[in-house]
């Protein structure tokens with residue numbers, strides 16, 4: 001591309017006069033495959049100042065352009081674009097560079113300037129069930145972290161668990177119920193004192209509420225039930241409510257017994273989260289750094305806001321008012337950073353976190369993977385952080401929002417009986433369905449249980465991940481086991497089978513080769529002949545561009561689109577070499593060694609590129625299914 005850039009500038013200079021030799025040739029990657037590899041739009045932009053018709057300017061440019069060593073003859077298209085198609089020899093060279101990269105990264109270039117990046121993802125709330133929103137955050141965040149690492153950026157994975165503030169036990173982080181923390185702790189101390197003191201361990205599901213006469217006692221099989229039980233007591237029992245109020249004071253003043261109970265609640269929840277993480281094979285470097293971590297830093301956040309003249313008092317609360325934010329009645333909308341009772345907010349913690357990440361972590365880019373509903377929160381927090389100087393302009397703060405997970409009917413995602421779907425159950429179901437797949441359980445398969453379990457995990461969990469990632473993350477997505485496990489369409493099973501198929505061809509070819517060819521056959525040499533080969537080659541060579549697009553706009557769906565198209569190109573390539581009468585495809589036929597070697601080199605590279613992408617997406621490619 002750099003070479004083309006130079007040649008175009010030289011041509012502009014000789015066609016239109018020396019001063020044009022430094023103008024921008026407006027070289028871009030072709031928008032469609034039919035247009036070739038690159039497109040130059042300079043003639044369109046220069047026509048006016050030159051007083052020429054754009055097509056004439058383009059024709060003049062072509063005349064002066066010397067690229068025959070790189071491209072086929074340039075074509076003027078549409079109103080005056082220049083389409084440039086790289087010569088096959090050049091494609092072959094680039095393929096060889098990709099294939100020669102033994103590190104598994106298929107020659108994806110590293111970023112010129114590595115940026116230390118914090119990816120804040122997953123981030124569920126203590127004493128609450130992880131929900132499908134956290135599933136999306138986990139899957140998307142994990143993928144982005146891997147992709148950024150591939151590009152050479154040092155990545156810090158942070159799990160900003162809601163373990164303290166307003167949202168501790170409240171339904172939403174912005175409209176919080178302050179009672180959450182105190183009542184959960186009170187409930188735990190009263191019903192399971194040994195657990196509260198840390199003397200015993202328990203799973204959340206074991207923490208049964210002591211049945212109270214006259215009170216409906218939901219059986220707490222999970223965090224939600226535990227929360228509900230505590231809430232019911234809080235509403236109905238005077239003593240309990242009073243004890244809870246004392247608890248919050250005790251906790252804030254650092255009372256040991258209180259803190260121990262809080263710690264054991266956190267530990268119980270975290271044990272539940274880590275089951276989901278290991279089922280999802282989330283990167284083990286995801287560090288839990290909950291909201292409580294920032295507690296000691298909150299007072300100084302307030303001091304700095306005060307010093308910066310950003311704080312205002314409103315109804316006893318301390319707030320920041322930003323221009324342009326108003327409520328429905330047109331009144332200025334405050335960002336509350338400290339409530340009248342002295343309590344801090346979700347946003348206060350995020351301000352402290354931004355400062356810590358910029359200063360201590362030395363992050364240059366901070367990504368927040370949460371549902372789109374938190375867009376306003378992040379917009380405001382980012383703006384305050386800038387004004388207060390918590391993050392200099394050299395630190396990019398980016399909210400990476402995603403849409404809702406919906407049921408197949410487009411409504412709220414629930415179980416048949418109307419309950420919130422538990423993630424652990426959902427993943428179990430994915431495994432069960434992948435296993436029940438006829439091909440896996442079919443009689444006469446010689447593979448053992450270990451093989452079946454591994455395939456079921458790759459397919460089942462992979463399907464859940466892929467379905468999420470393949471959607472543009474901004475859209476709401478409808479959760480459907482049938483769709484995500486389908487063997488056709490842009491799904492994990494389709495991609496996994498496509499990969500296994502390529503590997504199968506390679507294996508059979510290798511077996512055939514060992515019969516008829518000497519060892520010299522192994523050197524990869526690309527020779528592109530048929531259009532199907534050239535198409536496949538072009539798609540393979542797009543990899544670097546796709547990766548850097550995703551690095552910029554953080555849309556993993558582009559990776560899925562890319563491998564889906566790649567699998568299609570591979571199929572067409574394969575069919576083009578499949579003689580009408582099976583079973584001996586030309587790929588395998590002991591034809592003259594050189595063409596076979598060239599075809600196999602394409603197979604090999606396709607497999608490597610598919611495997612790399614599947615790994616970035618968090619899906620284990622299988623050699624055989």
Ligand code: ARG
Nearest residue numbers: 120123124125160162173370
């Ligand atoms: N715990 C929050 C939730 O469940 C997400 C936290 C996201 N990260 C952050 N730094 N605010 O919605």
